[in-house]
Amino acid sequence: MTHFHDPTTCQSCAQRFTSVFCKAKQEFIAEINEQKICNIYKKGQTLFNEGSYPFGVYCINDGKVKLSHLGDDGKEQIIRLLRGGDVLGYRALLSGERYSASAIALEDTQVCFIPKELFISVLKSDTGLAFEMMKLLSDELHKAEVKLTHLAQKPIRERLAETLLFIKETYGFEADGVTLSVRLSREEIANLVGTATESTIRLLSEFKKDGMVELDGKKIKILRQKELIKTANLQD
């Protein structure tokens, strides 16, 4: 369905100014360009699975991916949402463990794969890139800690509002300027919020009744963002 351009070079990739790799030296980018393997994953396909060993890192060229853990009772917890320019798979690689989460395409997605050895060797030779990786990890850690605090302290209504804003922040709107440009099931939204699917459905209906959102199947329109922000009760 979705159409992607023919395999591009890293030097002309649409994400060359946004991903962490944009900070790598030219010579290394050339090397990455030679060894990278581009692939297209259809909606629902798995990039990698929790529990398996990493062989490299993935760089999203275009598309949307969710990263999710399985809880001890087998329930999905969505940890992160990724878009073009985002890199994934580095955490397990750097700590030398198996993947602790699965990556699944939310829509048809084009991804470049960079082999482990190359990634590590570039990281060794390119201090700037290493610092970028440390910054990336630090930022993710920060986000995780904030999310953790909200999960522990905020009621579900606030967390759902926050999640809707987060989805908007990550994937933005469609051309109309109000429709979230990703289609997530109610269950997926629930697994992002950390609650039961029914609670999510109920609260979404309430938000609709309050005029904050409009619902049309998986299409969600944000009508009154300011009220949503209030509902989310965010500090900044």
Next chain:
Amino acid sequence: MTHFHDPTTCQSCAQRFTSVFCKAKQEFIAEINEQKICNIYKKGQTLFNEGSYPFGVYCINDGKVKLSHLGDDGKEQIIRLLRGGDVLGYRALLSGERYSASAIALEDTQVCFIPKELFISVLKSDTGLAFEMMKLLSDELHKAEVKLTHLAQKPIRERLAETLLFIKETYGFEADGVTLSVRLSREEIANLVGTATESTIRLLSEFKKDGMVELDGKKIKILRQKELIKTANLQD
């Protein structure tokens, strides 16, 4: 009250084999040794405050420290517990932000301070140390993600059991082999679990009734660890 040895050198520091810095090259350790500043923080004193700018990293020589966020309603959320050999303050430094959490001594604690410039310059010259930092960050990120999932999916009873095991894992037992060697208030335990103080008190009483723990003020003895593990309902 507590007595610490006179300022040691990094080369003879009790933590020289456990902290991330043990992977740094000798020449850099010598440099760190020259520039480090050792300090003792009394119980309850603050190492650094959420919102202020980092000037360096802290390396705990001996003692116990909690790292905690303030939630949007001003409620404390304890993010991490630290002990001798642990480093803190690097997250904000590496992502170039203000501290997102406060560090407070849980008992009299001896800490070395390493200035920002030195830390960064050593990190730039010593690839091995940079990789250790990336590994450290990756591990912390992993822990945060697991905690996040448990927070979202597990009931408070399980989380309290898990927290007690976590405290034991972090600080261990006293000489008797059963008493947790840290004194936390019920409120602090609640802020670690992510629940109301009363709920924590009630559940601790239940655990006592079930014979899993023994309570004597802030002294907590773990009597039946296996049952606690069961109660925590952990996968591994």
Next chain:
DNA sequence: TAAGATGCATGATTTTTGTCATGTTTTGAA
């Protein structure tokens, strides 16, 4: 040592959230 403050404990109650049941709608594959 007395008194105020803080922390611990417990009961009663309310609120929040999850679960179960059921019906409807939408979707996707034969």
Next chain:
DNA sequence: TTCAAAACATGACAAAAATCATGCATCTTA
């Protein structure tokens, strides 16, 4: 196109957890 499966929706109920109130114990410090 049709049918089964999945997703959505909603009500009723149960369970979990927070809140409020109160009393006791312990710690601090004047």
